[in-house]
Amino acid sequence: MTNLSVYDKAVQLQNRARQIAAGAVGEKEAARVLSRTKELRAALAELRTQVELSHTLAALGAAHKPDLSGIDAARTAFERKALNGLPSDTVFNTARKKVQDLSGKLKGDSSTAWVTWAAAQVADLPLARIPMLSRDEREAARNREKELRQAVATKNLSKADVTLFTSTYTLLAESLHDKSDPPSELLELLERLEKRPSPTLRDITDDDIALLRQFEMDIHITLQRTGA
Numbered sequence: 001m002t003n004l005s006v007y008d009k010a011v012q013l014q015n016r017a018r019q020i021a022a023g024a025v026g027e028k029e030a031a032r033v034l035s036r037t038k039e040l041r042a043a044l045a046e047l048r049t050q051v052e053l054s055h056t057l058a059a060l061g062a063a064h065k066p067d068l069s070g071i072d073a074a075r076t077a078f079e080r081k082a083l084n085g086l087p088s089d090t091v092f093n094t095a096r097k098k099v100q101d102l103s104g105k106l107k108g109d110s111s112t113a114w115v116t117w118a119a120a121q122v123a124d125l126p127l128a129r130i131p132m133l134s135r136d137e138r139e140a141a142r143n144r145e146k147e148l149r150q151a152v153a154t155k156n157l158s159k160a161d162v163t164l165f166t167s168t169y170t171l172l173a174e175s176l177h178d179k180s181d182p183p184s185e186l187l188e189l190l191e192r193l194e195k196r197p198s199p200t201l202r203d204i205t206d207d208d209i210a211l212l213r214q215f216e217m218d219i220h221i222t223l224q225r226t227g228a
Contacts, residue, residue: 029086036092043099047071049158050106056159057110060166062117066106074098111157118152121169128187129179131215137175138216144172186211193221 054066078095081087087095122145130141151165189208192199201223212218 032089033086036087036089036096040092040096040099043096043103047099047103047106050103050110053110053157053159053162054106056162057113057117060117060162063110063113066109068102070102071099107157114154114157114162115152118148118165121165122148122152125169125173126176126179126181128182129176131182131186131217132179133175135216141172141175144168148172182215186215186217190217 051066051068054063057063058065074095078087078091081091125145125148127145130138130145133141147168148165151161151168154161189211209218212221
């Protein structure tokens with residue numbers, strides 16, 4: 001059984017409540033059940049979203065398939081209590097709470113798995129090759145790298161976020177695939193420039209500046225005056 005079974009049960013109850021509204025049971029009771037059913041269906045819709053996200057991550061090898069045994073147990077309990085009439089508010093609220101708890105757990109598990117997996121994917125990219133691309137390709141590559149790093153830190157992950165990440169990753173990986181690694185002198189210079197405290201202009205030679213300009217890295221280096 002799946003969360004869809006609970007969802008279908010909620011739909012049945014909602015339909016039944018509408019029928020009751022026109023029958024002997026008062027409108028107040030029908031309105032109560034319709035309201036509780038709407039709340040339960042909203043919780044189930046969110047659960048469906050989280051389950052689908054979990055399966056998407058599992059397909060990528062980023063996470064395990066979700067354990068839905070808890071929702072099966074909740075469905076069984078809800079169905080049993082609904083056999084002899086319309087469920088009470090307590091029954092509805094208990095079912096909704098269990099659904100929300102599972103949604104929250106799946107969301108947390110997916111978020112943790114995503115950060116670990118996505119960060120590893122970015123780390124595996126040969127980003128040091130970006131300086132070897134043409135100017136237009138470099139700009140596109142750096143934008144894609146930025147998008148990937150932002151996606152790693154996404155707070156409310158969705159299937160769309162995962163799809164966008166994988167497509168952007170593929171484009172960036174393909175653009176770097178057949179490029180050679182930059183010379184070690186350039187990498188060493190960039191590492192030196194990124195150190196703190198930053199080197200002064202006196203520490204940078206004419207050859208260093210020429211190397212930066214050769215690979216058009218000079219547009220990413222700024223100068224700042226310190227002291228009087």
